[in-house]
Every structure is written in C-alpha cells, then in structure tokens.
Amino acid sequence: MALQESRAAGIGEPISLHPVVDPLRCCGSGSCVKACPEGAFGIIDGKAHLVNPSVCIGHGACVASCPFEAIKLVFGTEKRGVDIPLVKPNFETNIPGLFIAGELGGMGLVRKAAEQGRQAMNAIRDTLKGNGGTDVDVLIVGAGPAGIAAGLGAIQHKLSYRIVEQEDSLGGTVYHYPRNKIIMTAPVQLPIVGKVKMSEISKEALLEFWNGIVGKTGLTISFRERMESIQPNGKGFQIKTSGGEYSARAVLLAIGRRGTPRKLDVPGEDLPKVVYRLIDAEQYRGQKVLVVGGGDSALEAALAIADEPGTEVSLSYRSDAFGRVKVKNRQRLEDAQKQGRINVLLKSNVLRIEPGEVLLELESGHTTLPNDAVIISAGGVLPIDLLKKVGIQFETKHGTE
Template structure:
C-alpha cells in the first residue's frame, strides 16, 4: 500500500472529471483522478450506435475543438475525443481503481481505494449517475433474461423483446431491435413517449407504434417476470405477454450511499439534491466539491456535459484561492 499526499483528488474520469483535471493542471496543483472503470466509463457503456442530442461544440472541454463527421457526434467519436484530450495533456489518471472510503481529517481528507491510501487537501466528486439502475422491484427481475443496460441489437434478433420505458434510451433500443428483426413490445408507465426524446427520433417511434410494427402499452407496468413471459398491469386489466428478454431502461441514479458516507447532506423534498454552494460547487463538507450530473440528485436530466462543464473552472478557482 502506498500513501500519497495530494492537493486535489478527483473521483471519476468522465468528461467533467477530465475537465477538472485540466483546470487543476493549469494551476499547477498536485492532483490525481481515480476511476473505477475505463476512461469515460459511462460513455463507454452507452449503446454502440448512440448519437448525442448535443452538438460537438457543446461537448468540448477547455476550448479544445471536438470535430465530428456530423453536427451531432456519436459515442465512438466522443470516446476518441475525450481519450485524445486525456493523452495529449498527459493527465494524471488511475483507471480501474475504486474509492472505498473518504474520511475528513484536520488537514483535509484520507481516501482509501482498493489499491492505495491518499492524503489530500481537497476532493472533487464527479462520479455521474450511470452505475446504479432504477429497479422495477418486481418478482423475476433477477432472472438472466433481464437487462438494465443496452449495448446493441444483434443478440435480440428473432426474439420477443420487452423494452421498459419511454426515454431516449428506451426509444433508441426499441427502434434498433425492431430493425434488426426483433419482435418489440414497449411497456410505458406514462401515457405517452417521453417529452425529451430526440426530436428527429420521436416521429419514427410514433409511426412504428401507430402502424403496429412496435407494440406499446401505455399507463402500464410489469407485475411479474417469468422465464418465458411477463405479466403486465394495463388499463384494460392484467395481460400475459410471451417474452424472451426484458430490457428495463428505467433510468439511473447517483451512488447516494457513497455520498452520504462522505458526509454530504441532501434535500428532503424527494429529489435528494446534494447540498452545495452554486458559486463554488463546494458541498456542506468543507473542502469537498461536487461536479457534473450528480449535482442534480434524482433529477438526472438537470445537468449534462454541456451545462456542467463550467463546474471545473468554478471549483478550481475556489481551490486555488483556499488551498
């Protein structure tokens, strides 16, 4: 076990964690980024053919140009961009190293990972929200036929597939699987396809549903998942649907347990928004900062790369003034 002294320890090597590292480097701060998975791990786990809603310039960090083939970049283009930003700037990042514990000390923090122990004056948590899915909490959800992440359509060709949800990820999965030969049924808790679905995709899914190519049950929820079927509560009563796989894309949430263990307080209005100063991004724990989408708590649609890039400079400026 090594014991290292740092000015700043950044937890999470997504786009915002990388932006924080760039700002720390520019200020000659002794920093290190720890990431439990691959570089930009959440983006890596996005569907292979995903296209961003944002244009490439809105995904840029530190004014480093992001050139894509089309106005809206793909997952692979984003991975290439953030990888090149990281390597060309020789950022200090340890991948596949998981933070286990964060403890306050008189001089800062002691951070324990699965590989080392660190003493640091400041901490930036930029861990996103993609690692913990919102569960259906129904019998059979633990069957191997149930997935909470979607990568590509090929394994579902010629299969009876249920896609749960009506967000961008659900709609993209339903359309792609349908076009690769899967028999797709959507189970939607609300009464319509999500309002935030990409504007160039929404007409497609609505037309496929209207013509019957993709079946959809609105105002409906899965009651039980069985090996070869599912039971659904619909407005017209309980319905049994033949099924090979369930892809439950019902959203994700931050690791609240980790944040609570670090001492972060949350709003009590049901949104679980963490306590932080909107001018400095410092949390209620002095010296511990929050950056990126985790600042929205359960409102994971509130912060994106494009509107949380500014967190990096705000945090670095405050750290430079107080270190």
Template sequence: MTTSYKVLIIGAGPIGIACALECKKRNWDYVVLEKGALTNSLFNYPKNMSFFSTSEKLEIDAIPFISTNPKPNRDEALEYYRRVATSNKINIHLYEAVKGIKNVDDHFIVTSSKTEYHVDKIIIASGFYDIPKLLDVPGETLPKVTHYYNEAHPYAMQDVVVVGASNSAVDAALEIWRKGGKVTMVIRGTEIGDRVKYWVKPDIINRIKEGSIKAYYNSEIKKVTETDITIATPDGDITFANNFVVALTGYRPNFKFLIDAGIHLSDDKAQLPEYDPETMETNVHGLYLAGVICGGMETHKWFIENSRVHAKLIAAHIEKLDA
C-alpha cells in the same frame, strides 16, 4: 501520499471540463477526478445516439464544435470534448473514484481510490447516470435484464421488452425493431413521453399503430423469469415469452454521496440539493455543484446547454472570495 490543490473537480464530463477551463484561465492549482473514462456518461450513451441540441449549444468556453449534421451524434461529441481536454492540457485523473469528502477547518480532505487530497474548494459535477431507477420486481437481477442500452445487434431475432417511453426507450425500441428484434414496450403512462425528440416521435407512434411494435400503456412489469415476463395491464396480468428486458426507466444522482458531504436535500420527491443559484455554492461553504446534479431527481431540468454557465458562476465566486 497527500496532494494539495486550490480546487478539486469531481467528474470529467462537459461541465467538469468547463469548470477546469475556468480554473486554468486563472492559473489556479486544480485537478479533475473521474472514476471512469473521459466524459464517462457520454461514452456510455447508445452508439447511434444523436443529441437534441445543436452543436453550438454543446460548446464549452466558446470553443467551436463542428459536426457533420446540425444535431451531432455521440461519437462527434466524444471527439469534441476529448480534443478540448487534450488541447488545453486539462489536469484530469481518469479511473480515480472519489470515496469521501471531509470538511476540516477551512479546507477539505478528499479521499480517492488512489490517494488523499487537501483542497480549498470542491466542485461536484458528477451527473446522474450511474445509478438506475430500479423496477423493484422479482427477476430484475437476472442477466437478461439491463438498465443501459448500447446497440441493437445483440437483440436481433430475440423477444425484447423495452420499459419506458422516454427518448432512450424510444430510440432503443426503434433500433432493435429495425435490426430484427421483436419489440414490446411497457409504458407506465398513457402515451409516449412529451420530451421525445420531435423527429422521432411520429416514427414510434406509427410503428405502434401498424403493429410492428407492441405497446402496453398504463402497464408495469410484475415479474421476470429466465423464459418469460409478466406485466400488469388495465385488462389484467399478461405473461409471454421473453429473452431480454431493456429497462430504460431513468437514473438518479448519488444522493448518499451528497449527504455524506454535508449537502442538504429537500424533503420532497425531487430531493433537490441546497445551493445558491447565483454562485452554485451549497450549504457547505466552499463546496459547489455544477451541471445536471443540481436538479436532484428532476434530471430533465439541467443539461449541457443550460448548465455551461455554472462554471463561470463558480469561478467568479471563488475569485470574489479571494479578493
């Protein structure tokens, strides 16, 4: 079965929904394909997570986001984006993964896990949360090692190593410690990350200073076994008992998917995809990028707050091409 649309949007996160709203305003035939749940990345955030941004900066299309606290939590964000999608009757196909994009003449053929689509334009707003940056050490595939953190309860009364010094790693370390876990942080750099939320950073620094949470700076994991872990420190290798490893070392976009679609990436470590910042169109005519995926490996560059405008830029360019 083949279906035709003017615009196909890949990803039903906040920016994908914003793009869909712009299409709806113009009465364009469009569809949003999402391989998981609605706002799948947000859904997989830790249950107790609070955003750095205030609620008004997370709003899309000027639809008010009312939260209990100035900085909303995960559940409030899920409720907000769910209501935006349902009340505006956004055409979203959930649990339908895009398998491939083929550029044929002046249109695209998109193959999904369920069917095939013929579309004029494509907007990729798929984020970067699906592929973790691996440690590449022996034992990383053991069940005790995870690259995602949901909640602290499973780690109560356990010896837990948290890898990283970003917001996610700091939040996990503090929550696990408060739920009765024995936490050791392994940090590649010399200190807690600069981007850690300003109201959280003093907490983790004080817990480390008082010895409640052990931290090894300038250190890396060398090996993980069923019963222990070995880390390389400035003072030499150390091995100690360990039940779980929560490796929150970041994530990266699906670069293979972008390359297979014909999008050029920069040759440096950033692997920045090629696009026009005024229109968000890539080097492939009719194929656009929106949201955090625009930053390549610089995953801190784009977020909801400053990439909401991408939806309007893309819609305006498509409208201009149609004129």
C-alpha cells in the same frame, strides 16, 4: 411548427445549459440554425428561436457562430430552476478539500470541462501539503473529459489517485450520445499530453481519442464503481463506493447531471441481460426485447430495435399515455404499433425478470413475455440530494449564467 410541436408535447423547457437569444441584437442571419447539428434552432418572424429545446445539449456552437453576439448560454428558466453547486474560482466548494469540475458544476462543453478538470487538479496540488496518511491523495469521481484531465493532472503532479466511474466505459455524458453523433468542440489542453486540436468530431472518434489517451498515459480507471457516500474524517474524506471504502485527502467530483440510472427494484434486475441505455440496436437482432419507460429515450430505443431484422419488441409504461414526448416519436410509435412491430403495454409494471422471460402486471392481470433482453429507460437519480447531505451549498438558476 417545431416550436408548437415541442410545446404541445410538453417539452418546451430545455433540460440544462441552453442558449437564449437577445432579440434586440439578433438580425435573423440564420448562422445559429446552420451551426446547430441538433436542429434546435429556427427563425420565427425574422428572429432566432430555440424551437426544439429538448434536443439542445448546450455545446455552444450557436454562440460561437452568431456574428452579433446575440446568444448566451444560461441555466434554468423562469418556470424551472436548475441547482448549481457554489464553487470558488479554484473549483473548491464550501467544504475544504471537496472540489467540483465539469457538467455537475454547469459546464458540459468538452473543452471547458477538460480545462476545469486540469485547473481543479492544479488547485488540489496547491492545497495538499506533506503526507496525509490516506489511501490516496485524491479520489476522482467520474471519467468524462473533466475526470480524465484531472487524472492526468494527478499523474503530472505525482499525486496518488483513484478514479471511479459508474459506467462500464469512459466518456461521461458523451458515452450516452447516439451513434455517429457529431460533437462540437475545440482544441483541448491536457496535462502530460499537451494541446490537442479538435473541431467537429463524431461520438465514436472522440471516445477513441479518450481511450487512446488512457492507453498512452497509463491512466487507471475503476469502471462500474458507483459513489455512494462522502464523509469528512479529519484527515480528509472517507468515500464509500459500490466497490469498497477509501480515504482521500481531497475529492474531485467530475460527474455529470444525468445521475445514476433509476432502477425498478424488482427481482432479477441484476441479470446481465438488463441494461439502462441503448448503445447499439444491432446487437438485439433476432431477440425478444422489453423496453421500460415512457420518455423519448424509451420510445427511440424501442423504435430503433424494432427496425432490426427478427426482433420482437414490447414497450412497457406505467401510465396510460405518453405525455411528454416529441410528436414525431409518438407518431412513429403509433405507426409501428399498427404494423405489429411494437407491442405497447400501457398501465403496466414489471414484477420480475427471469433469464428467459419477464412477468408484468397489467390492468387485466399478470402476463409473462418470452424475453432475451431488457432496457430500462426510466431516467436518472441526480446526485444533488447526496451532495446536499454532505453540506455542499447550491444556488438555483432561473435562466441566468
């Protein structure tokens, strides 16, 4: 039933790193079903299947739980390829001095991403000789597990560094997980800190752990600073960010595959009340909120906020129907709409955002909504095109490791 619902909703294709089951090895034990906290697995005709691909985040708990090694993690599918950058065993790309570690390189697992960050910084140390005459020895882009581990490695190796992170908090992809989400990981080996034992841990506890590491080690991170371009300059690289320009002898890209949030490019989008994700629905109690987008994340944000006391929620989407969403989300939205808890505005576009209101364009004309907050959930712009312009080579995976 879950698999049929996913296919009917047009979300039968997994997003990134995901498991595939070898039916000849699978005995239908159900260990993967029990091990997956996302509920992505089910048993069909005595064999394990990925029945809810859209919720799979590729943490690999299913692989570890299978007693017959019938599951492996792969990228892409026969229908949808995934571009993965080509890197050497030391995580260096085809461009000397430019390294990639973590989710962008295909590794979203917390422990392995951190390990890649540590090893990549070891490799960078080995390639840097003498004084390069740049602002920093290494510029690290991203403050998830790979970026944090790499930063600790830079401190350990006495390299000058700068970490830039486009979000306002560390954690990388983990930062975007829902509240109290249980994350599967394993003991992590970190420079300076040593071995840290972890198994099942909530999102909040993991972020608290990373913040504690930063506080104890003095790791410096520049938040709300987005990478915009990278250019070789003879001594290394010239990097332009939203906060300035820097020269570095080496660059480590430890960024996720979520990309930069897609913006509407309308007047007023830079107001403080505009955000690109829902972190905590409680903060919107008693407020008039506009959610923009037509995917599951937009629907789930609108529904969560509508559950808070005193909220008035509107959902704006440019198309005439919510096509690629889970059946349960569509049903919940229809119920909320009938109950008058969410005002759904299909075939609508935001024209202007002002401190106390939002102007929208509808089929019938323009309308103005009183507004306290706007959440834009329109997906992300992946950094792949930017990296290809630099000259980084990619390969397209179609269901392969």
